[in-house]
Amino acid sequence: MSQKVKGAGKPSSKVLTPRNVIGYALGDTGGVLAFGVISAFLNMYYTDVLGITTGKLVILFLVARIWDAVNDPMMGAFLDSRKPTRWGRFRPYIYFGSFPMILSLILCFLPLPAWKENQYLVYAYITYIFYGMAYTFVNIPYGSMATVMTEDTGERSVLSIARTFGAGIGQAVGSVILPLCVYEVADNGAKVLSGSKLFTAVLFIACAMLVVYFLNFRLTKEQNIEVKKEEKRDGLLKTFGSLFKNRAFLSLSLASMILIMANMYGQTVNGYLFKNYFGTPKLQSMIMIANYLPLVILMPFTTKLIKKFGKKELCSIGAYIAAAAYLAGLIVHTTNPYVFLVILFASGFGIAFFTLEVWAMVSDAIDYQEKLTGHREEGTSYAVYSFFRKVGQTLAGVGANAALGFVGYQVGTTAIIQDAAVTNGIYVIATLIPFIVYLVQGLLLHLAYPLSRDRVEELHAELASRRAQ
Secondary structure: OEEOOOOOOOOOOOOOOHHHHHHHHHHHHHHHHHHHHHHHHHHHHHHHHOOOOHHHHHHHHHHHHHHHHHHHHHHHHHHHHOOOEOOEOOHHHHHHHHHHHHHHHHHHOOOOOOOOHHHHHHHHHHHHHHHHHHHHHHHHHHHHHHHHHOOOHHHHHHHHHHHHHHHHHHHHHHHHHHHHOOEEEOOOOOEEEOHHHHHHHHHHHHHHHHHHHHHHHHHOOOOOOOEEOOOOOOOHHHHHHHHHHOHHHHHHHHHHHHHHHHHHHHHHHHHHHHHHHOOOHHHHHHHHHHHHHHHHHHHHHHHHHHHHHOHHHHHHHHHHHHHHHHHHHHHHOOOOHHHHHHHHHHHHHHHHHHHHHHHHHHHHHHHHHHHHHOOOOHHHHHHHHHHHHHHHHHHHHHHHHHHHHHOOOOOOOOOOOOOHHHHHHHHHHHHHHHHHHHHHHHHHHHHHOOOOHHHHHHHHHHHHHHHHO
16 A cells, blocks of 8 residues: 555656756755855854854854754654655645745844844844754755655756756855945945845845745656555664664765865855955955856766766865865965965865765665665655754854954954954965865765765666565
8 A cells, every 4th residue: 555646656767857957956046045145144244243252153053053953853754754745745845944944044134223242142042043943944855855856866966966056046146146245344444244235135035035935846846755554664763873874874974064064164264264364355256156167167067977987986086176275275375365266266176076966975875775774764864964964064153163263353343454363364274174174075985985886876776676576
């Protein structure tokens, strides 16, 4: 006996339409519209507009992520325990969950009266934790949905590339357009972040998110969504235990944790770098272009290169390239912002393959979990994977503020010109830490991740045979 919803049935090898791919890409556009502005400006909003010290922000980010340690697996288990609706297993949670996420984004940057620092801090705790919960409610079903849209390896790579492209569109708003609009010059000549301009921009972003999530809901379609009544599921703790024994899943989760940590850390620290060290805050808009232009260049060739060399092989080499680029930047210690943008372009070229293929690799790791246990539990698996990414966000937020505090960054609601020792320290932490983390990521993918090109082909052939029986 099995329960199906309309549109489900025996999955074909190739089922995606251009409409489905566009709709799926838009799902990450919506999420990253919020995630991008949070990553690029929330930390600076806390330090430069609200005047919250970096030490207190370290504790804030730790507390928020501890709650996510509970929140993410709960959401994954909830999804796996639900029966499919007439709209599918994951689509309705993405769409209806988008409304509280949009509200939480607005509240994070809401103009506030003249409060004391601790009052601002309490408000930051409430709104940032609310944002994290709302983001989880949308992001876990969104990530899980790819596994039920198609089982074809090539189409999963297409979805992964589409998701990256959609994320790039969302990221462009926070990282390219906003830096041109939200800074102003104070009376003492210091370049400062304008809280009122930033809030106005956030309202426009919220309106765009409403449209994008509606289109995601209308254009996507779930295919392989059968739920067998007689299938006995493992307990939640047993599922967690098996995931942590899954070498492919664990090593990929750690590598992805490093990717999100490096990306968010770079967005935060580079904002301070271009504002204080280079003195060109508007050039912050070029950071995202330097990071994403390699994706655009490599995107047409990725599928063919993956077929020839394999995901693991290309992604590990790319991480080494990114590490080498930051090491060169650390040694050169340039005072020219355009030279630094070239360094960012080189690192972006290195991590482009992993960024483009990471979601297809997640699907492979979940397939590997099915091989080990005989069960498909996309919600719980993706929730654990998402938790690792949240740990990366934590390390980025904690690390960026700890590093800024270490070099002596001065926070305050009035315009402050940092001294030369501080600005040079910002340059060091903007290059040294990314070099270390990308080197570790390359070693993880190279030495620990087991799903080489040949192993992936064997895995899918084995699962196809098992399902046929």
